[in-house]
Amino acid sequence: MTRILHALLTLTLLLTIGSAAVYAQKSKAKYTLVIDAGHGGKDPGAIGKKGNREKTINLNVAKAFGKLVAEKYPEVKIIYTRSKDVFIPLKQRANIANKAKADLFISIHTNASKSRSARGCETFTLGSGSSAEALAAAKYENEVILQEENFETTYEGFDPRSTESYIIFELLRGHDMEKSVSCAEHIQNRMVKRSKLSNRGVSSAGFLVLHQTAMPSILVELGFISNPTEEKFLSSSNGQSQLAKGIFEGFSNYYEEYKKTKIDATPSSEPTPRQEEKPRQPEAQQQPEPQQATATPEAAQASAAPATPQTPASTDNSDAPVFKVQILTSGKKLSSNDKRFKGEKANYYHEKGVYKYTCGESTNYDEIESLRRRLSKKFKDAFIVAFKNGKRVNINTVREKK
Secondary structure (H helix, E strand, O other): OHHHHHHHHHHHHHHHHHHHHHHHOOOOOOEEEEEEEOOEOOEOOOEOOOOOEHHHHHHHHHHHHHHHHHHHOOOEEEEEOOOOOOOOOHHHHHHHHHHOOOOEEEEEEEEOOOOOOOOOEEEEEEOOOOOHHHHHHHHHHHHHHHHOOOHHHHOOOOOOOOHHHHHHHHHOOOOOHHHHHHHHHHHHHHHHHHHOOOEEEEEEEOOHHHHOOOOOEEEEEEEEOOOHHHHHHHHOHHHHHHHHHHHHHHHHHHHHHHHHHHHHHOOOOOOOHHHHHOOOOOHHHHOOOOOOOOEOOOOOOOOOOOOOOOOEOEOOOOOOOEEEEEEEEEOOOOOOOOHHHOOOOOEEEEEOOEEEEEEEEEOOHHHHHHHHHHHOOOOOOOEEEEEEOOEEEOHHHHHHHO
């Protein structure tokens, strides 16, 4: 056990340094999108009762999605990790994106379950796992490395079948989590509307392919090939077209926000030397996901109490940014005594079809960071979000201006 933890910690450090190095060297005007069609070649992925193969569905949707992006956004450089039926190791998929200094990585997969009644589409970001089902999905997708030669050496002793190996995703918070979650929410929302499949929401899990990328990254599960009704839809040209359009529309919403952020971030005048020299905040404090929270006027040290998510978060009209801790999201409104709140008092805000739950509220970042540390013992993916005049804002921007 000690040797495993040591190897995982070593891998964590190397990947963190590698991610930082990739972005430090990044200097280009063009936006690069990497589209990853899961499985391929000798790895068919999940196989439906009618014989349909996941690898084929993934590739068809990936290429249809890429075509839509190319038609509307010719300035976007599109890179496919595979454009035909070939086997690509997980690490190589991530390396393709890292070497291209990509701006976004989207991995497309098709879900499967032992239960034929399991249904719906879901989108994942990197994390320690928001549920047992999320962990199971990550284990299934990660097991592809068992088909690679010397996978024990390549992945520093990571065993996709062992729950212990997933400790690594508790030790390392996802880089660019805010952007990843924002993209995931956009795509999940539009994919559900287009396909009419059940909404399983946005979750986090320890997918190796996301862990090894050095940019905002998400993994899409199109639907359950193990469900007879969904297999028929997933294998049809219409089903694949609707899913591709949904992913594209979600990407489009995210990309338009990205462009607006870039425009807003352009300074109107030259920064003063003092501004230029101001050090950036440590990455560990910036990482938390990008979701807004409705505030509870609790002090950052608020004690545990029953959740009260039915009341939308309060609106702060002052110019000072308000910080809150987001603990979870849900595709539906949760009851005040839902066990997922683990006894904490929470409020929610509703955005893009997703209910987002938060704890605490303060203009003092350090107080909220203290609360986040306490809550992270219960909610491993808890992160800080910021609001100004009642609207969510980029936490890095408001912190830099303080």
